[in-house]
Amino acid sequence: MIAADAPSARAEWRNGWTVVLAALFGIGLTSSHVYLMGPFIAPIERDYGWTRAQISAGVGVVTFLGAVSAPFVGILLDRVGPRRVALPGAVVFCATLALMGLAPANVRVWWVMWTMVGVGAVMIKPTTWTMAVAGLFDRSRGLALAVTLCGTGLASSVLPILVTWLIDTHGWRAAYPLTAGIMALVVLPLFFLFFHGAADQRRRRPVAASTPPPEAVGATVREALRSARFAKLTLAGFVFTTAAIGITANLVPILGSMGLSRTEAAGVAGLAGLTSVIGRLGTGFLIDRFNGNYVGGICVLIPMIGCAMFLAWPGNVPLMMVAVIVLGLALGAELDIVAYLTTRHFGTARFGTIFGMVSSVWSLAVAVGPTLANHLYDRTGSYAPAIWAFLPLFAVASGCLFTLGPFPKFTGSAPQAGASPTS
Known part of the structure; x- marks a missing residue:
């Protein structure tokens, strides 16, 4: 709020x-x-x-x-x-x-x-x-x-x-x-x-400064940890990162397994880095103007389009380029969404501790995603099973964000009555 x-x-x-x-x-x-x-x-x-x-x-x-x-x-x-x-x-x-x-x-x-x-x-x-x-x-x-x-x-x-x-x-x-x-x-x-x-x-700065920074207000760490919102936000960050990094970190071998040459695969994979900046800035613009829960819930569904294109048209270079661009746009939005929603649902008074806990679980996903994708490839000789496994994770992340509930109103160091972040 x-x-x-x-x-x-x-x-x-x-x-x-x-x-x-x-x-x-x-x-x-x-x-x-x-x-x-x-x-x-x-x-x-x-x-x-x-x-x-x-x-x-x-x-x-x-x-x-x-x-x-x-x-x-x-x-x-x-x-x-x-x-x-x-x-x-x-x-x-x-x-x-x-x-x-x-x-x-x-x-x-x-x-x-x-x-x-x-x-x-x-x-x-x-x-x-x-x-x-x-x-x-x-x-x-x-x-x-x-x-x-x-x-x-x-x-x-x-x-x-x-x-x-x-x-x-x-x-x-x-x-x-x-x-x-x-x-x-x-x-x-x-x-x-x-x-x-x-x-x-x-x-x-003096107290009378014309543009003083906002007062740091928000939930306590205990209130945050007891809330369903914290569990949903942490789960959303973990499953989305597992799936998104599992795919994007292996884009070159994934594209290579679909028939693209190493040079073609590297060139197409490079599009993800460029479009991630566009996705990040676009998401930042949108969440300042619309409900961040809904913007985030939609953004984390977008990679499903790219995954579906990988599975439906493997080896089609123009369509693979579109798929990678779609993945890049969503990857750029990932960290921005979770950091922003952490501030809106739990405030800024204890942001360091609360977001630190969210990001610690998140960091583990960076290792889990690529390892899982390559493990499935070693067992099957294809990245298709990994992509199929990651598809429902995007839906889980979206469901978590859509159901976070309205942003609480905070005064001082605690939320107002009736608007607890633990609700």
């Missing part, structure tokens, strides 16, 4: 656009270790003889740490604010990533070093950046979150090209500190100058 006396959308952007800019680069930094891993695999495999699974397991270590620690980082965010978590986290992340170039020919040491990277990574998870943005925006919260989350598209577009050039020019050992140094030079000044949560801005 948007407060009647909330600043206009234009005033919110005038007050908070620099925070959104910093958070956009923060989201890019959050996902950077995923997108820079690919170019490093072949040269490390050549030098050390490790399998590709052993090399890429480093990213899995970071993902696991993020899932386990997310609720605790959320509690820290609620206590000290996102700025005091993001700044040291970004420094630790960049510094430990730079050290990866010193990895010896011992795969266990490699995993331990990635654990060190994970210590910094857990402090700059999406919760950190979305918390700051959600606290400064009310009327235009959906679009502000959408712009912030476009940082993943920025990272996926720039980092592979940059890292490949650095490896070809200076070797993989030097590429790690060079990449980390470049990222630090770009993002750390932005974070230091512009990244402030709502509480930080209240301390820095």
Whole structure:
């Protein structure tokens, strides 16, 4: 529920656009270790003889740490604010990533070093950046979150090209500190100058400021955990991510199994990244203007169209392109919808803790989806059974979002009588 006396959308952007800019680069930094891993695999495999699974397991270590620690980082965010978590986290992340170039020919040491990277990574998870943005925006919260989350598209577009050039020019050992140094030079000044949560801005600005940030109000953590809304939102995020990532992370082999050449498959799969930005911004625009439950419920059904096209017309390149575009549009909406609905159903007073718990379950889905898809392929020799298995998951996610109920009205730190988020 948007407060009647909330600043206009234009005033919110005038007050908070620099925070959104910093958070956009923060989201890019959050996902950077995923997108820079690919170019490093072949040269490390050549030098050390490790399998590709052993090399890429480093990213899995970071993902696991993020899932386990997310609720605790959320509690820290609620206590000290996102700025005091993001700044040291970004420094630790960049510094430990730079050290990866010193990895010896011992795969266990490699995993331990990635654990060190994970210590910094857990402090700059999406919760950190979305918390700051959600606290400064009310009327235009959906679009502000959408712009912030476009940082993943920025990272996926720039980092592979940059890292490949650095490896070809200076070797993989030097590429790690060079990449980390470049990222630090770009993002750390932005974070230091512009990244402030709502509480930080209240301390820095006089009470009579013309556009003060919205007051942080909402349900307690106990109220949220006891509510059916929390269970539905967490389940929706988990099953949708399991299905969507299970398909999109394997787009190249899926398209290859349908008769496309490797070059064709890679080209078609690349459309998903481009359209995800469009989907994210479009969803942000819509949820600011229409009921977010219904917008989300419709968006998570859209991938069923792409899946049906995969099953009905395998190998038809034009139709496969349309199917991938449809999947990309929905994938771009995923994180935006869940983050936005968390703020609307539970408020912003304990957003860090509550969304941290939602995202910890969500992180597990990132590992479950691709593993399940490839397991079914290994058993059957086709990705069709995986696609059939994922189809009902989209429907389950949609049903959860459609039945979340009206947004509660919050005053102070608790909802008004008769509008409890536990209802």
